[in-house]
Amino acid sequence: MPAVPVSRFQDGPERKRKPHAKSRKGCGNCKLRRVKCDETKPRCKRCAAYGVSCDYDGSRPSLDLAAQGSFQVDLFHQESSPSAPTSKPKPNHTPTCHTDNAMIPAPIPAPEKPPSVRKTVASMVNASLQAAPPASDSTSNVHQVHYWTFTEEHLDILKRFQERTVSTIGNSQTAPTYRDCISHLTFSHPFLMHMVLSLTLMHDAHLSTPHSEDLGAKYHHASLQHWNTATKLFKHVLSNPIPPSYRDAVWATGALLGAASFAYVEASKPEQAWPLKPSEPTDLDWLKLSEGKKAIWQVADPTRPDSIFHGIALKMTAIKVSDWVAESDLSFLPHHLKQLFGITPQSTPQNNVYCLPIIMLSRLHGLTPNSDNVVEFLLFMALIPPDFKNMLEIKDPRALLLLLWWFRKLEHGDPWWLIKRAKLEGRAVEMWLETYYGGEAGLTRMYASLGQMHHLGQQALPKRSPVGASQDASGRQGRDEGAATFPPSVESWIKDRSNAGCPVQ
Incomplete structure (x- = not known):
């Protein structure tokens, strides 16, 4: 009598599945990148390897690349990796194979290409911008940038802002604060990010035009595109009640917008400029904007103790006409x-x-x-x-x-x-x-x-x-x-x- 087959799923030794508990206690940056966090405190190993700050309690924005105002990763290093360098096979242990009685070295598998830190950082910034919460109406996503992707090229622009353009805004005392604080705020406020990119590209156009008008025009066009986006997002934010967490970004955007408005001149020769040209409603907009900045100052109140611009604001208010x-x-x-x-x-x-x-x-x-x-x-x-x-x-x-x-x-x-x-x-x-x-x-x-x-x-x-x-x-x-x-x-x-x-x- 043939033996009755026994299902291994019914009889025999009991199969034990390795228990897995999904942790929700990982840091904010690992959650953003959707990678497993080792939950090491105060800074997990993945964040330490990539040179970004680590946040467990949610007190900081989801992405914080700016520790004390400077990027903690090499934005221009194309193929860097936090892992140890791949070791080369030793000559005495080269694998071989036999073909027609001849000893031919077997091909050595190429080491796995390390991930680009720049690409990873750009992806994290993009995810942070897309995840930025609405200013007021949760059903509105006008402030978000789903149609725009933050790339490695934009990282280069931010780097130029930090190392060059920001020092030309304000004075030598305010520049370090602007560099530290504005760079930090851009990652969670799309309207400020676009304004930073716009002003930096405008600076690029100014520097490039004497040497190459075509390159200057390219930078100028890209600057206006970011300016247009920043203006739309900023108007939406200002048209609604402004959350406390937005106030510093609102003031920073107003300051950069003032500089960009003065820098942008459509005319190319005096005969086309105000006051010689025919009158238009936009005449003296650069001057009228100063009144708008006063209103933004009142709304954002950078003199408040919890503002990152507190020190600068107090010096500005000390001026008595x-x-x-x-x-x-x-x-x-x-x-x-x-x-x-x-x-x-x-x-x-x-x-x-x-x-x-x-x-x-x-x-x-x-x-x-x-x-x-x-x-x-x-x-x-x-x-x-x-x-x-x-x-x-x-x-x-x-x-x-x-x-x-x-x-x-x-x-x-x-x-x-x-x-x-x-x-x-x-x-x-x-x-x-x-x-x-x-x-x-x-x-x-x-x-x-x-x-x-x-x-x-x-x-x-x-x-x-x-x-x-x-x-x-x-x-x-x-x-x-x-x-x-x-x-x-x-x-x-x-x-x-x-x-x-x-x-x-």
Whole structure:
């Protein structure tokens, strides 16, 4: 009688399956990469090998590559690996095989190609950006970047931001904080990431254009693409209640957006620039943005104790314009300039719209913009009163004359993002004043002949045929040969491009 087959799944020794318990106690970065974490504390072995910070309690963003502000991995090392180098076979133990009685060495299997750290890091950054939580509405994903992938090329751009571009924003004291903090925030805030990429590519375009216009145009186009994305995401964030965790990223984005807005000039020659070009709603957007930054400051409140910009913010708030006004003595102004700007012993920023801008410009006497003093020059843009900005919008010639002085100072400075607008629009303002008013001399004669002060809120000046100036057959204003001579001031400074001294001292 044949033996009945016995199923090995029913009888015989009991098969034991190795128990497996899925741990949920791994660190945030290992979960993000979907790899097993050994749960070593305070830093697991995988995070230590890849040079990234390790977080178990969720107090940091899901991905934190910036430990104290610098990348802890070599972003330019193409094929690095945290594992030990593969050992080579020893010559005395070379495997062989027999073929036709001949001893032929067997092929040695190529060592497994180590994973690219750069590719891994880029993948982690991309996953972190895609996993960024919505600012307010959990059903909305407009702030996310599913249609965009963070790549190794973007790692290179971030590296250039850290090592080069960030040092050109703000001054030498603020640059380290911007480098450390902004780089950290980009990994969990897509709107800031795109703004960082945009500004860095804009810097690339500035550096490349003199050597290769095609390469400069390529960088410029890529910069505008990231700027467009950053703006859309940023507007969405600002249109909803801002979570506390977003406040520092919001302020950082506002600061970079201000620099990018000043740096971007669409015109390529003065005739195409403001104020010579036809008026558009976007005119002076770079200046109007300063008001928007004040609103962002109030929302983000970088002076709060838990802000990573706390130290910088406190220094900025320590500046008191009232002290400048109290300490400033405008008696040094030549008589014709006092008359031109309506300066009297009773003049204050409250009753004379030109008073505070003149005070701020006089503080810049003898200075050339660089990384140490650039904030002093930016205060002119940030602190000039709204009424003075309105005078610029209606192209008041006296306001334009003061703006021209500021532009000329910036033109000779170091910060790259200030130079192009200062040159183009500065020359356009100069041409506009010469064409319609005969420059400073024509303005001075006109106000002297009027015999009255033009205070805040009065009607804008006529744009044609000012009193005291003649016109030639072409319609261009000429100089009155019989006019009195005036001490050298704004006009002589405008004509001498190499002289960046203060025109009112």
